[in-house]
Amino acid sequence: MTSNERVIDVTDLRRVYGDGTRASFEAVRGVTFSVGRGELFALLGTNGAGKTSTLELIEGLAAPAGGRVRVLGHDPRAERDRVRPRIGVMLQDGGFPGELTVAETVRMWAGCTSGARQVDEALETVGLSRRRKVRVKQLSGGEKRRLDLALALLGRPEVLFLDEPTTGLDAEGRRDTWELVRRLRAEGTTVLLTTHYLEEAEELADRLAILHEGRIAAEGRVDEVVAAQPSHVSFELPDGYFVGDLPPLDSLGVTAHDVEGRLVRLRTDALQRAATGLLVWARDEGVELRRLDVRGASLEEAFLRIAQDAKGAGAESGARTKEMAA
Numbered sequence: 380m381t382s383n384e385r386v387i388d389v390t391d392l393r394r395v396y397g398d399g400t401r402a403s404f405e406a407v408r409g410v411t412f413s414v415g416r417g418e419l420f421a422l423l424g425t426n427g428a429g430k431t432s433t434l435e436l437i438e439g440l441a442a443p444a445g446g447r448v449r450v451l452g453h454d455p456r457a458e459r460d461r462v463r464p465r466i467g468v469m470l471q472d473g474g475f476p477g478e479l480t481v482a483e484t485v486r487m488w489a490g491c492t493s494g495a496r497q498v499d500e501a502l503e504t505v506g507l508s509r510r511r512k513v514r515v516k517q518l519s520g521g522e523k524r525r526l527d528l529a530l531a532l533l534g535r536p537e538v539l540f541l542d543e544p545t546t547g548l549d550a551e552g553r554r555d556t557w558e559l560v561r562r563l564r565a566e567g568t569t570v571l572l573t574t575h576y577l578e579e580a581e582e583l584a585d586r587l588a589i590l591h592e593g594r595i596a597a598e599g600r601v602d603e604v605v606a607a608q609p610s611h612v613s614f615e616l617p618d619g620y621f622v623g624d625l626p627p628l629d630s631l632g633v634t635a636h637d638v639e640g641r642l643v644r645l646r647t648d649a650l651q652r653a654a655t656g657l658l659v660w661a662r663d664e665g666v667e668l669r670r671l672d673v674r675g676a677s678l679e680e681a682f683l684r685i686a687q688d689a690k691g692a693g694a695e696s697g698a699r700t701k702e703m704a705a
């Protein structure tokens with residue numbers, strides 16, 4: 380369920396590390412996007428792309444070097460008192476005292492949260508009830524992530540920020556968290572999450588942005604981002620045939636091809652036309668296309684391509700400049 384209300388609105392956001400006296404680094408370089416009420420927006424990106432840096436600006440934990448952030452219509456930093464009670468934040472590392480038990484940690488946190496859930500309910504929600512008496516330092520990495528999530532949910536937030544919520548969870552834990560996030564979203568919670576897992580974005584996100592080196596390289600619904608990528612067909616040339624014997628490749632909608640030994644790889648934006656044309660040709664010739672592989676574009680491919688393209692273009696990557704800090 381989404382609406383036109385922009386619950387999160389980010390315009391030309393910039394973040395610079397360093398104080399200008401040493402080499403500074405611009406980690407977020409003009410990021411713009413918005414998230415509607417009840418929507419789940421995923422920020423994807425390679426290591427160091429700027430996901431956490433962006434999230435922290437939106438959470439009001441750091442001041443932007445440029446641009447504008449609004450959460451629920453307010454500046455999350457200047458108007459922290461108006462924003463903080465309505466949001467839930469799950470950081471990458473909650474940093475809770477290791478000596479406290481799980482239940483004590485939740486109780487302590489609840490003391491600072493208005494309208495907090497009961498401790499039992501909070502632990503039940505994330506599947507930690509049986510670990511309530513265990514000290515935080517004895518929890519596994521995945522259990523710590525669940526505790527972080529329980530604390531983010533304590534105040535029944537309207538807007539939930541999740542920084543890599545399933546890192547360190549096993550497959551079942553990840554599914555459980557996805558289920559919980561889906562439930563929260565169905566109840567109307569707006570969610571902004573960062574993740575390394577493409578499957579997680581595919582499973583959960585209404586829309587996503589792929590960040591690369593501090594900029595948004597692609598944005599939209601999963602199907603829109605994927606549709607911008609080519610599909611692939613590959614097969615082995617039948618004995619005695621050459622590429623020139625195939626039907627004209629442009630008539631099949633093929634945009635690029637390469638040949639390695641007998642293996643032919645085609646790229647196309649018209650997968651059905653290319654596949655049908657080849658199969659009809661093979662049938663008419665009475666030959667078999669061995670090792671035939673017909674593959675639609677995927678989010679993974681979009682992601683890898685963006686990273687690769689940027690690597691090719693990226694002499695400026697990692698540029699550290701002083702003037703950016705100004």
Ligand SMILES: Nc1ncnc2c1ncn2[C@@H]1O[C@H](COP(=O)(O)OP(=O)(O)OP(=O)(O)O)[C@@H](O)[C@H]1O
Pocket residue numbers: 396397404406424425426427428429430431432433575
């Ligand atoms: N405190 C800091 N001082 C200087 N540079 C920093 C600091 N924190 C992050 N950076 C740099 O900013 C860039 C973006 O980091 P950020 O943690 O936002 O990326 P990320 O996309 O969240 O990465 P990851 O997926 O690895 O968590 C990286 O190049 C990182 O080295």
